[in-house]
Amino acid sequence: AQSVAQPEDQVNVAEGNPLTVKCTYSVSGNPYLFWYVQYPNRGLQFLLKYITGDNLVKGSYGFEAEFNKSQTSFHLKKPSALVSDSALYFCAVRDIPTSGTYKYIFGTGTRLKVLA
Amino acid sequence: DVKVTQSSRYLVKRTGEKVFLECVQDMDHENMFWYRQDPGLGLRLIYFSYDVKMKEKGDIPEGYSVSREKKERFSLILESASTNQTSMYLCASSLVPYYEQYFGPGTRLTVT
Incomplete structure (x- = not known):
């Protein structure tokens, strides 16, 4: 069965340091992978996606993610964290059903806390 | 920019009531979704x-x-x-069903 895992409930990082939020997935076939961010009391905002092509994907607000097929991972990264990056981050993968229509599977979310 | 709006940000209802949550998108997207978000469950x-x-x-x-x-x-x-339907409800839309989705701000529903 298709699945996506975010192994860390919370990540703390000092402002100015690089940050990584981890995501691993399990799908049959080629994955479509996504990252979203949720600020307090807001809906989710799309950050970036990997469909095909270059393994390093650049997105909004200076974020990037690296697709690693051998490790089945799609970690979110940023070279220098800002306090304003503090939010809840969700990884998602396209489900490839045996029948019916495609849908997403979301991870459980990782809370990023950037400390001043 | 895609805009997805939801009729209420906060809603309090009683057990047994019929509840309507509305979602409107302005980008002519074919696909629309309803999710619920609960801590630890995504x-x-x-x-x-x-x-x-x-x-x-x-x-x-x-x-x-x-x-x-x-x-x-x-x-x-x-x-x-019912009380187990107390949750945050998120609406989303997308042009293609398995590409990026655009979310509304959410409705936090409390059922007492």
Whole structure:
């Protein structure tokens, strides 16, 4: 069965340091992978996606993610964290059903806390 | 920019009431989705619709129904609200069903 895992409930990082939020997935076939961010009391905002092509994907607000097929991972990264990056981050993968229509599977979310 | 709006940010209802949550998108997207978000569980798909009057059950449809009479509007209905339906409800739309989704601000529903 298709699945996506975010192994860390919370990540703390000092402002100015690089940050990584981890995501691993399990799908049959080629994955479509996504990252979203949720600020307090807001809906989710799309950050970036990997469909095909270059393994390093650049997105909004200076974020990037690296697709690693051998490790089945799609970690979110940023070279220098800002306090304003503090939010809840969700990884998602396209489900490839045996029948019916495609849908997403979301991870459980990782809370990023950037400390001043 | 895509805009997805939801009718209420906060809602308090009593057990047994019929509850309507409305969602409107302004980008002519074919696909619309309803999720509920609970701490530690992430987002779970309740229903989605890939065309007017078309709908498909998601992972947790029990206790919910939906209506899509117009392309821009997708409604979630709780037929008889129960306390275990207290949650954050998020609506989303997308041009292609398995590409990026655009979310509304959410409705935090409390059932007492």
